[in-house]
Amino acid sequence: MSLKVATWNINSVRLRIDLVTKLLADEAPDVLCLQETKCPDDLFPEKALHKAGYTHIVKSGQKGYHGVAIVARVPLENASVKQFCGKQDCRHIQATAKGVEIHNFYVPAGGDEPDPVKNEKFAHKLQFLDEMATWFKRAKAKTTAKRVVVGDLNVAPLEHDVWSHKQMLKIVSHTPEEVARFEAVVAAHKWIDVPRLFTPHDEKLYSWWSYRAKDWETSNRGRRLDHIWASPALDGAATGVKTLTHARGWERPSDHAPVIADFAV
């Protein structure tokens, strides 16, 4: 059996519902995990998704900010959300599809100043990553379940996950402090970085390009903020990965591109 999982920070699911259904038509993933839906649950555009054949939907949204959802054409079981940092800010939802526990995350961006004393948003981001590590360490001790983590984790950990390692070292998303926290989350569950199984570490790989560039494609100052991780139980199960870079060039695009992985499960 195969499982095709997509993740996409959509930056408003209502504004871009036509792009979502286009992605579903083009790629037909079993499961699509969305972040930054910016949509209260009762206003989620379910009708268009049902029409596209995606009748299994779980979501955790609120007005204006953040928000995550899992949209699937296969049944979703045991859906739940976890709160981090004592906040109810819609940054995680999980559900099981085809026997695989899928976690969809939207990690705090962290603001501009990479100093947790001066900038409480950065402190929030570090604490969020710490809580992820603690949680996954316990989860791993309990079971060897097939698990996948996806989402906008807002950290580009590797040198070639950013356009300029040197120039990004003091820029939030690539600072040594948050990368160390990020690596601790990975170590806590021995997560496998799935896209990097297929793209060598010395090759650039991005999933986000700023809206602010005059021409995102030409300047190509990207970052790999969107991730797909597999648990050790899925070691060797990934059969392919792609980043849909061209979706960044669609009409009225999200600033993130979808990332898609296939697994034999």
Added chain:
DNA sequence: ATGGCCGCCCTAGGCGGA
């Protein structure tokens, strides 16, 4: 190196994004 653009919200300037 910086500034550049988006989308949301008690529809307008402030916030959050990264």
